[in-house]
Amino acid sequence: MQQDFKHTLGFLAGGYQNIARLKGVSLSPYQDLLAPRRFHSLLIGWDAADWAVAMPLLEKGALPNLATLMQGGLHASIASMDPPISPMLWTSIATSRWPIDHGIHGFTEWHEDHMRAVRGTSITAPTFWEVLESSGTPASAVAWWPSHPAQPSLQGAVRISNLAFAEESSWLEEGLLPNVLQPLFEALSIRPEELPAAALASFFPDKELDSKDDVVRSVLKILVHALNVHLAASIAMAAAPGGHISIYFDALDHFKHLAMKYHPPQLSAVTDDDFAKYHFVVEAAYRLHDLFLGTYIEFQPEANIFLISDHGFRSGEERWTALPNHAGAPALEHQFYGMFVAKGPQIPALEQLSGLTLLDIAPMVLATHNLKALPEMAGHLPAYWPTPTQEVVLSSTPQVVEQGRSPQMEEELLDALVKLGYLDAQDRAQGGARLVENGYYLARSLRAQQRPREAWQVLQSLELGPGSPSRYLLLGAALLAESKQFEALAEFVDWVDEDPLAWVKEYYLRLVKVSRGEALVLPERLLKPREDGVLPKEQVVLWGRLLVKAGRWDELDELLHKTDSQAVDILNLRLMLALEREDWLRAMEAALASTEQVFHQPKVHGALAFIFGKLGMSREVNFAKGVYQNMVGETVAPNIIVTGPPRSGTSLAMQLLRAGGIELVTDEKRIADEHNAAGYFEHESIKGWHWDVRWIEEQRGKAMKVVFPLLRKAPLPAGPKLIVVMRRGVQSILQSQRRMANAEGAPLQWEEHDRWEQEYVKHERWWGMEPQAEVVDLVYEELLDAVERGEVLGELAKALKTLSKYCVKTVDISLLKAVVNKDLRRF
Template identity: 30%
Template structure:
């Protein structure tokens, strides 16, 4: 074991927590406990993964691996018998989680409320599953037996946790008024008071269970998860000011404070949890994604239940929160674009353990007081010993999770297909396969996504999401002919799609059919180009055709409309680079980076502009950030190798060159005179 920077680590997950809500609350003194953590530690935006669905993401956080590798691909999964569905189970995870790894190395660890954690695993500590609240009675005082397998831990813990639970029926109108005084204005027949009571009961019960676990004996790491901000957000964020078109004035008056008060309640419970954890506890507080809270909130109306299930994740922003505070962590560190994949490696390093080479992220070394000595193992899955895992033959009755399934239907994450279990199983299988394809597409593996999406299109030719995703995957895989065929079918199913028209131009350009691409661009411009919201798209399409001056002009138009977004600045940087204005390109790229550090191409364009401008050291740093965000970024690897070679760093040049064989071209079909080959050729021999 290496040196151990952190003696006791609390990993606290707040699903969908967002700095855009937190910062105003902290500035008004309404979240004092979190404000103290932030002041004493390091904060950052945490970049999510796609699809932005919580079971996939929290399993990635716990394992350090993408969903296609850890195996949790949906909220639910077919039961082993194949005639129903169940909430995604711990027995379906295909790789060890942090709590298994720590158990293997003799550390004491608690895991509370994590997605896909039922049945509780026999780890060295307490494991309290996400089905803790199953079977809650409809009236106070009614017996409430604990679901079998919901709690593993020291003797007596299950009984104490059972007694500490708060049933929704116990959150009466008086208790609701204490949380939200305006609830008294709710109209008769409004089911939202019951929804709020249910979510508050779950939050308080999981918190009580976590406190019981922390007090059950010495521990090295505790992982506590709350989904309340997300679940309440799907019900109530539409009622938060400013008023959305589909929200009434009465909604704002009655429910407008729910979200802010939910955050404040999380802060109160954070204070209690830190007190229970005791002095000397270091904290990693994070969310899997953000949640739109302003003018960019989606309006999801006039859709079927199945369509709503697919659209509900539009509420999720790409940036979540990350706080690292306490002994071992630096105050005020600048963290370079962390992602969900970085959490498990960072937690292992904090506790002095090696990082699995098969984990997809990195140790956030810059957040530590002293950069940790990072050791590795090939894979924690291959390490021998007792890791607190279930025996292979263990199974769960899928219908024990009926309450959780009803909640998912209510949230809109699942379509309610009544008693037709066969259709429900088929839907679950399709959507799980689709989610896997999205994971593959968005992690640089579009070639693997294409056959999955092709099969889905064949099975459900009427599902536009499947067709559009196949078109995008085919384009990313470099099969522009297949992309055009998919675009044609997509446009037949959804006439007038601007997204399809954009992809048509890009695919024609990629095939070298420039006249047809120009004609398609003219058609798009006639139909959509004058609309201000399409200025960014026009900049991209002109870039696809190498019309860089036009691209720059459209980027300027987009900047006038959307100066706060990174994309217009990136479009301007890209065009300026190709036009040879390297200073402007770097300036626009820096402006884009100020707005988002987590867009890989921003760092690539900045690195390229700096390299062309002769600033090789800074160029190398920017290209390294691009490769940290997407290790398989071919253009960045090629340029990084060229820059390293020019600087005389032959080891780095060889490392980057070695990436090229297994990498993916991210700018396929876009003409350029400023790539690594052109830069090499421009340098004095």
């Protein structure tokens, strides 16, 4: 029997007019409300979409509308954020801010005396919709997570919240503005029993539908929700006054959590029967979204269209067939990279688009309207993207007064989160007053921002103890290690169970010993031949990083032979080993493989620029530098680092910078003596294991002394740097070191001479991998000669001119005379 076209997904995806025909609803009463306008920009969100699934479908022609958008447009991967929790991520997209700044820290929140599903009213940072509306551009939004209750628009835009689609229709009252559209949406909304069987059957081709089948029932529920979001979007496009519209679909994420394990190729743990029944669900879900996209392209052919996802999803052999039993476990199925596609009149035709993050979306959308992002927004425009010229002063947004909801209605929302695995039933039963999982998520987010001390403070507030979930304890140990709180770490790891995490406990206890000055001793099992078995990736990564810090390269090589993993962290260890050994081809292979998996690694791209230079690949050098600089963005001031071997004149360089008006990073604990009459200008945090990236970030614009070989092991942040290198004859350095140690009579060994020569070579390689580093060489003997002569010449004159760019005062011969003591030893 021929299928009725009205019963197909292709018809249902046509929008509200088709749904009205299907349901027999007259649109005549609503004609005055529906006068379609042209939109300048669209932002379409597909939760969990990724290229790993999309590309094979594109290749076989299954996603024609996505192919149309890509043709003549831009497409790339986009870096997600940790943790991959949807309300946090989509709010970061809307605000271009990290969760600590925008206020959304999980799926739930505490309100008055009860836990509830997170609300849009809890967002504490301005969204790009507010920026658009303050400029006079209407900004409509459909189903964004979270966005309930619907926020009034200053420009008459349509706002439909994420909870407007709840099965309990009373959520619609606060969920759709303007109110006059509520009767139309309620009349056209599809209920599960109204969905044509043919539409559902398209997810299970050639199979009999079983209404008792849990997968079939779940597909029905997700499909109906997605169709209603699309219905709402088509109504909004017809009723809103144009401008911008954002539309969010969570359906792909739900379809994937349900059926990605059944997607081809078949996993060994999946039965033939289940694979036959459910293998097409994920592909059908992508096809459904492609149909929706085709409708938007048809409705808005001249708009600037952005299609994005917040993260990807595990595929191939990395898929889970059974998840651990704890809150948030579904997020383990997420992958770091999502999809980005853009096309339109204001979308530039770039040859290459790379390094995108979720934080960059809001600035890009605003730029298509010639609007600058707010100064507090953390995202950046890609390289060569047209720079907007118009600044916006935010208008005050009308305050939303929430209505009290019945406990039963709130309970139904929490039930849904428990069923999806995002909320622990026990926490919910206990009232969830502490919202412990939110604290865990926020701590992970702060760690991703490289703020381990603040992350630890958040995690600590969860009242951790021996009975805390292992994922909390592992995060806590990592944060204490990263923030260099080693004595606290020594006590904390006692809470970690010996089994199955004995090796983790062993690692952190060894790390504590090293921080106390003891030699690093590897466990014997790590040094056994490979024939005795490979090691888990996690162990190789942790111990490998410690070996890098200790400069134990041969042992690192042995350790890496104990794993076949091609994970990013392993590849980066291989990269560091190859760089140390000046094996440029292996270094390039490791770096390219690493960035292919996780592109957003500024330091690896910096290393690639250096490696390409060593291999004579000048075009690739420029590209890698451009990628690095685009990722790092603009910073206010550089990190200023004075370096060189001990007794090379680093204290003299610090005096010179201070005289030039630069503040020094020094705690003055090491006082002046006969060897350094003016002082040492050191800081205890730099000399030990107790400094971290965040602390160094706070020293931007100040000069810090980091001698060889500490500099190569320093956790320096990406971004601009001024590196002042003191050079002095190695023979003189060694004699000065002996005098300081009261060992002037000891013979000089050639090995010592060679060691410091090699340190200069290694450090030149290190700062060669910093594309935004400017290096100034100061030769100790030339400084003394210039003061005696009363004149600066040659290379020294060029070096001081460069130094003057960073100083308040000009660094010239008069400044040198004020600083350099003529009686300094020359040896």
